[in-house]
Amino acid sequence: MKRNYTALKVAVLALFIVQALLQLRIYPLWARNYAPKQAAPIGLSPDQLLVAVAGFREFLAAILWVRADGFFHSGNYDAILPMLRLVTWLDPHNLDVYSTGAWHMGYNFTDESQRSDRRYIPLALKFLEEGIQNNPTVWDLYFEMGWMYYHKIQDPTNAVPWMRLANEYPDMIPARRHLLAHAYFKSGRFDDAVDWWGKLFLDAEKNRHKDWESSQLYDVRQNNLEDTILDILRRYGPNPETQPPVDLDFDATVKVIRPRVLLVEGRLGIPTIGARVTVILRDKGRTIDYTPKALKTFTFEVDPKFTYMQDSLAVRDEKFRREIDMSKDPKMYPFKAPEYEVEFIFEPRYASPNVQARIGSDGVGMYDARYLEEVREKPSPIEVPKYAKVSDEVRREVENPTREVSYWRVRKVITLTREEILMLGKRGE
């Protein structure tokens, strides 16, 4: 009888070792596919934590997300941010939360004049990066990241690698594949834009008779391919329409008319409508780093002492003028630094097609004696998640970008002091 017990004890030990080995094999798969992945459930009340632990994680996440939507519709934007953290902790695979949350941070924090608080954009990028790390096998968030660069930041150079990654996924929505070609074109990679439209066109040709949608897709791609080739020929081919260059005779001035209220005006010699000049006011020597790596860890806090205002001014009759009122949003424009730079930029990459037809989308057809400068840039390297389903070629390309692009722009910088902007000593503040 005693011997049997010994055998059973040995069996228990053996079973313990087997289960431990199995657990060691299961854990990496679990961590990859099912782990919550976020740090700690800070912010969950004890009852919410209990509900989450009791097996209702995703349910609680969905309920909180519905609540966050309620906050959005009532304009209580600040309340949404901590909800995003909770929801993604409870359900890190809810793509809607990442895409909508990043959109919310990138677009919806605005001042009284609907100018975005661009200090939130790096947060949005970091949030999307976290979503991508948690969902590396899905195309959606790569696309969202690319869209954020393409549309909000207006940086097609950095939009390209994210779009490249999204396009690696066969289930990507067909029409969204077009954005890579647009990004190529805007960033000055005309050869890649034509190649990509050509590839998309050939893909669409295979199914053009399948249904109405496929036929539409074929037509759109054919038109875009033809337009792209024609645009390139007209602007850069023999007898280009972009030559001789237009003399922009660019200039800009800024005047403080009331405390925190600027009058900006200037001239841009574009002989057609549709040009816009970007004006940026920021702490001197400081700017926003639009890369996900700009933040070490994700946070909902922006630097409350950092002032950054960006606006876009329409040019009419070769002139632009606007009163920029920053007095109603002290939280967004704290004016804590001693000096500020007001930057006026005109660059043609996002100008209207008729403007680009005359000066090119890279500015080869424009000239300015004082403020013209050439920008040469490469995309920032991307750390592609280990389990992303992308080819080695694309992985290498986005992790170590080598292709440099360039474009021309005009840029003028004016420095103002805090005293000048706040009119200290004149009206007192």
Next chain:
Amino acid sequence: MNATLAIAGATFGEAVRKRILIVILLIALLIILISPAFGPFAGGRGARTLIISFGFGVIQLAGTFIAIIMCTGLIPTEIERRTIYTILSKPVQRYQFVLGKFFGAVGTLGFMYLMMGIVFLIATRLALGEFDGRIIPGLLMFFFQSSLLAAVVIFFSTFVSPLVNYFLSGGVFLLGNLLSSFLETIQRNPEVTPITRIPVQLLTIILPNFANFNVQNPIINPEQVITDPVAYTVQTIAYAIVYIVMLLVLSMLIFNQREM
């Protein structure tokens, strides 16, 4: 074997007649049935998330309660009522008694999961307009999770009182559900030292890991691409079986040495 099956059959028959278990089952079924009412709270994919996650949550919770409440009293009640003497006076070994009790409990759990699963599938079909077969593997994993929990409860019931067993088993279930998440969190934090990490790693190996069976997330978010789902399912089920066998052997060892 016949003795084991006879005890299992008796345990099953007794368990499905227990009012508390029937009440838990009926409440769970009712809640699952009304879960489509959550749909209008969130449109489109949000509705799907709410309904499926809620259903899974209810089933897991009900399964946990049923496993703990049913198994806590399986052996102590027989001792308390002294019916165990009648059973053991017949040609029934103690190990057969423990095994029979366990198989009876697993049979009851299987029956309850089948009921809840059918209602859940009907409710999701009515609410979402489609039959989602991916729910079935999720239910299967929860069934193994509850079976493992039942083995834990039976193991404890061989040497602690039912009241202590409730808390002990509940605690082990809670820990076993959280340890992997906790380990994942500290592994991602570069500031955590090995002094903190190693004990947590050891605990995840020693304690039954109930989090392994929580695979509902990719079912709720179907866009997810899961790496090696078959390998994961097979290994997790194998893990459950090995752990259950280990606990049953330990239970038999303890029960054999117990004086009655």
